[in-house]
Amino acid sequence: MAGARESVELVAKNRPRQERAKRTYENILRSAAELLVEVGVERISTNLIAERAGITVPALYRYFPNKYSVLHALGAALMDRQNAVFADWFDQFSSDAVAEELLAGVDDLLYRTCEVSREQPGGLEILQTLRAVEPLRKLRLDSHERVAQQFGAQVARLLGWDLDDSLLRAARMSIEVGYAVVEMAIEGGAGSEADVVSEGARMIQLYWRGILASR
Amino acid sequence: MAGARESVELVAKNRPRQERAKRTYENILRSAAELLVEVGVERISTNLIAERAGITVPALYRYFPNKYSVLHALGAALMDRQNAVFADWFDQFSSDAVAEELLAGVDDLLYRTCEVSREQPGGLEILQTLRAVEPLRKLRLDSHERVAQQFGAQVARLLGWDLDDSLLRAARMSIEVGYAVVEMAIEGGAGSEADVVSEGARMIQLYWRGILASR
DNA sequence: TGTACATCAGTGAACGCGCGTTCACTGATGTAC
């Protein structure tokens, strides 16, 4: 029952204005990401983050009202970067592209998304924190929802389809499975990154071929 | 870097022997599951669990060396229940079943797995905790690995295929995506449970039809 | 170009609280006789 928690303030407080402050702000985020890897969500604390960032705790509180807000900022930045990869990828197709061209590019899309998530220190840990920590769930779900709707609309326009419920469901499922495959690939438990990405891409391709065949 | 953490003892200590003790033990697990929902991984503590279970903290320490061990027991029980659903599902097919029969049952499999995970209080939170908390990751990955290998072997036997790398990869991907779809369905952010399950099942079916076509 | 000063950034010290963990202990259970 999510409602049993009191709601948590997630937005940052003061924005950093001076140069020094911007460095401090970035320092806080970088330290938090490192600590997410080293000690985990269950042990990360404002005290640890401030110490790692080389500032005192009240300095952290100047920018963030609590530790969830730090994690939220970290998650939002990663979601933005992932979504930018998706937008760039889609934009490469010309307006007369056919479905098979897009399908051939799925592998590339998943790979690039892996890359951008791996480049962010603690990328995997951030993604899993967004799943596991209640006040942050909304961030990931809303982000995926937005990308899925945009994706559905783009497919409809490109291929001249109706933007109906079944297309929206397919778009949402593809986005969600795509990002799940990316996490799986980075986590590494199910085989090498390249293997997981190519097998995941194949699954998504076959899914859309099935949809194409039934139209 | 996971290696930066000291390793954590996860196995239970004393097994409960008397009747009263068994009740206490189950009480601890139930309380932990409830608290995982109410306060989350980042705030759950042995103090809270003991209080909720109506015992003092040292009584908890009689059975579990630390809070990770409680979460581990919770996770192991859920993995076992999920895997039992899978085994039961597969066993229903006679030894002369054809691929299409299995594919037609995927929807049912995912739905039953959802059910068993939803029945467990805090089921979703347990699954996401297994992803996000480093010392527990191995439990989930090993469990999925075992199911995938068993699944690959069963498919090979049933359909008379070679149990080669490509079959093993396909089996692993199916298991991993299957469980990811189940989490997605229970989480509810991507549509109704029935929608997500049926769309996820369709994806897995189309994936295997693709594999069948290429053999 | 120099500097006064308003605003921004960060500090030091303190608070009460809940955390994990351990100890020597009392009380409950169940079984051997």
Next chain:
DNA sequence: TGTACATCAGTGAACGCGCGTTCACTGATGTAC
């Protein structure tokens, strides 16, 4: 069937520590003149 007693189960009290958060403050920055 009754009970002595070994073993199992749970308690009460205590510990030092790190947690989140706030306060009144000093110091740094940058710009208006």
